[in-house]
Amino acid sequence: MIRLMIVDDHPVVRAGLRALIDSQEDLEVVAEAGNLTDAVAAALEFQPHVTLMDLHLGAENPGGIEITAALRGLKHAPEVLVLTTYDTEADIVRALQAGARGYLLKDAPPNDLFAGIRATARGETALAPSVAAALVRRTSNHGAGVTEREVQVLDLLAKGLGNKDIARELFVSEGTVKSHLAHVYTKLGVDSRAGAVAVAIERRIIRA
The missing domain is CATH 1.10.10.10 (Winged helix-like DNA-binding domain superfamily/Winged helix DNA-binding domain)
Incomplete structure (x- = not known):
C-alpha cells in the first residue's frame, strides 16, 4: 500500500483528490495539510511514501517549493510529486532543485496521476509532457538559456x-x-x- 499526503490550501481540492486516490486499491491518503507547519508535522506522524504538492498555498504561507525542501530534509523523507496548475520553467526547475521527484499538472487524467504516484513511490521521475518539453528546451539551449x-x-x-x-x-x-x-x-x-x-x-x- 502506498501512503500519500496531500498538501494544498483548498479543502475542496484535497477532498476531491482524496476521493479519487482512495478509489485505487494500492493507494491510501493518510494525511492532508495546507501549510508548512502542518505538512512537516503530518509527515513526521504518518510517514507517507509520497506527498502530492501544490505550489501556490496563498500569499501568507510558504509555497510548495519551500515545503518540498523542508520535507526532503526530514529523516524519513517522503518523495514529492508536484501537482499544480503552473508549468513555467522557473517553477519546474525550482521544484526539482528543491527535491521533487516528479511534476504533474492538475489537468492530468486520473490514470496519469495514478501512474505518476506509483512511479514516484518507486523512486522514478514522473513528468507531464509539457514539463518534459520545457526541460528539453532548457537543456538544448547549450548555455544560451536564462540562468x-x-x-x-x-x-x-x-x-x-x-x-x-x-x-x-x-x-x-x-x-x-x-x-x-x-x-x-x-x-x-x-x-x-x-x-x-x-x-x-x-x-x-x-x-x-
Whole structure:
C-alpha cells in the first residue's frame, strides 16, 4: 500500500483528490495539510511514501517549493510529486532543485496521476509532457538559456521593481543587476525591461 499526503490550501481540492486516490486499491491518503507547519508535522506522524504538492498555498504561507525542501530534509523523507496548475520553467526547475521527484499538472487524467504516484513511490521521475518539453528546451539551449539568477531578476522585474530594489532583494550591487539585465536582453532578443518581461512570460520562463 502506498501512503500519500496531500498538501494544498483548498479543502475542496484535497477532498476531491482524496476521493479519487482512495478509489485505487494500492493507494491510501493518510494525511492532508495546507501549510508548512502542518505538512512537516503530518509527515513526521504518518510517514507517507509520497506527498502530492501544490505550489501556490496563498500569499501568507510558504509555497510548495519551500515545503518540498523542508520535507526532503526530514529523516524519513517522503518523495514529492508536484501537482499544480503552473508549468513555467522557473517553477519546474525550482521544484526539482528543491527535491521533487516528479511534476504533474492538475489537468492530468486520473490514470496519469495514478501512474505518476506509483512511479514516484518507486523512486522514478514522473513528468507531464509539457514539463518534459520545457526541460528539453532548457537543456538544448547549450548555455544560451536564462540562468536561475536571471530568472530571479526577471521575476522581480515583472513585479515592477527598479534596479536598486532588485539589488537589495538579491543582495548584489546595482552594477550586477545591470549586467544580468544586459545578458537577459541579449538572450531574449529584446531591448527594454517591458520587452524582457513580455517575452519571458510568453516563453513560460516566469509566471504572468
